[in-house]
Amino acid sequence: MLYRENGQFKSTYASDQQMLPIAQDRVFMVLLLAFAFIGVPLVTSDYVFLSLLIPFLILTLAAIGLNLLVGYCGQISIGHAAFMAVGAYAAYNLVLRVPQLNFLVVLLLAGLIAAVIGVLFGIPSLRIKGLYLAVATLAAQFFSDWMFARVKWFTNYAHSGSVQTAPIELFGWTVETPVEKYLFLLAVLVVFTLVAKNLVRGHIGREWMAMRDMDVAAEVIGIRPVYAKLTAFAVSAFYCGVAGALWGFVYLGSWEPLAFNLNLSLNLLFMIIIGGMGSLLGSYFGAAFIVALPILLDQVPIWLGVPISTATSAHLALMIFGALIVFFLIVEPHGLARLWAIGKEKLRLWPFPH
């Protein structure tokens, strides 16, 4: 009844091609942003910020990065935590060695360095595809695990191999309290989401999708696979590099080389599967799900009054996690984003479905 586009006529190309063509969507988006920027900081406690919202925002950014590659370009990667690690260590070394740089510049440079590494490990994708590529990206994962643990220069010759960071400063503003961190991350994420949205609806995104749907056919109609695949790797690694830098500086503060291990890579992959491949909205859903699930699973036994040791609950969480992934793949291979789309479709017809 409320959600209907009757009477909204498009009289220019611009209005036909805008990002949110339905007026109600635009209103909803404005309200959502207002709530996220103003409402949430007013009502939320520090605990929720630190354990839920901050990791959610950063992992969403990383999931968007991975989604651009896997969901939009169809090149599977199970080593994306490697690019996060590259971003994090690049940012650490930039801050350490060139302290006068603005953190935003550091962030972009870290992303660019990650992008270069991403292109490097993306080169095999020109010859191999599908599952073979998965193993190639595993090489990136294990190599980066090793490199950042062993090459002392990256950690500034720290004895334990772990690195520490100071709170970041932007134009004299020190991002220190949870609320400030949240607002900073939210702003970054909004900007990056906007960029990603426009990338995927522009010509480059269409090239990626053509590569994904059928690479040989795409090549036949004149899409250069080298260009399409490597840009996807570059942009994807850029996003993950930025996310990695934020993960290190804003969320962890100090971290060890194994902070960016295979588990994180797999988690990123789960986010986009559960959220929905080839959907930016899905990256949000997936990240929220993966961040919230372990916390929820920790709480359930307490609510039920059944005491379970931490080891058992960790194993149970693994089991539920695995079962849920299989469940989602069977029931809705297109993820939560698909459910959202179905819901929207239903809402348009409601309350008269015929």
Next chain:
Amino acid sequence: MRKNWPVLALGAALLVGLALPLATGASSLGFYIEVLLGGLMTGVLYSLVALGFALIFKASGVFNFAQGAMVLFAALAVARLAEAVPLWLAIVLATAIMVALAWVIERVVLRPLVNQEGVTLLMATLGVTYFLDGFGQTVWGSDIYKIDLGIAKEPVMILEKLFEGGILVNKEDFLVAMVAAGLVAGLTLFFQKTATGRALRAVADDHQAAQSVGIPLNHIWVIIWSVAGFVALVAGVIWGSQLGVQFSLAQVALKALPVVILGGFTSIAGAIVGGLIIGVGEKMAEVFLGPVLVKAFDLAGGGIENWFAYVLALLFLLVRPEGLFGEKHIDRV
């Protein structure tokens, strides 16, 4: 056959790399052979895991990420059951469990996902991996367990007359190599000589054609996953007896991925040869290349065997994407 120069170049580079420690006198012949044997033994273990992997990929086109988790699960089952019953009975019981597991996986995971893309199936096996890791440790416990095969572990000196210092070898290692060889021979016979084996090969060649001549796909999948489960059991028992049964086993089993890449996804011979190459390659790299790297770049320790296999597979993919024994893939629009 057309000569593939990049492959030859890579092979030549590897051989030169292998010969270098001896040629430069960086190691004595005895020590060199010891390292080589050690690498081969590790390679056999990788081969065993890769074998289960190749079997499943061949018959169902599923990239089974869960093979490592299956190895861990089987090893845990044997280790814990052996505490209550004799070892042979524990192995029999664990085999039954693996068969049941294969049946469940086919019913719950594969059947609903039939005809889905390879990537979706890979993700599903990732889910199975997580589930098995959690389930195994919930049921069997998460400490480090031992499997005792009842063979003396102390190393024996051989060929003392030939080299100064002789060569240290482990009796158990030889047994392991024999078991692996026996397993491969048995599997080959099973695939080539039995009716079931023929059906399995038919399914591997073409699902639809096999189904249309009356081969029940679902049964075949249960069988192939059971066989893979059994191979995982053998690998798990052997590894468990050498390294102890613990969670890291699943991680080590990931090395089977570069092995199948190297050998070719669908080839049993490839899994064996690939495993040996990777095993020897990474041992050699760790022992001889590692210290050189540490010195040159001032590293905090070696450990290059963690990534050597993957990077080797990556290089190999660049020059020969289908692997050593894989079938060449031709794309058609």
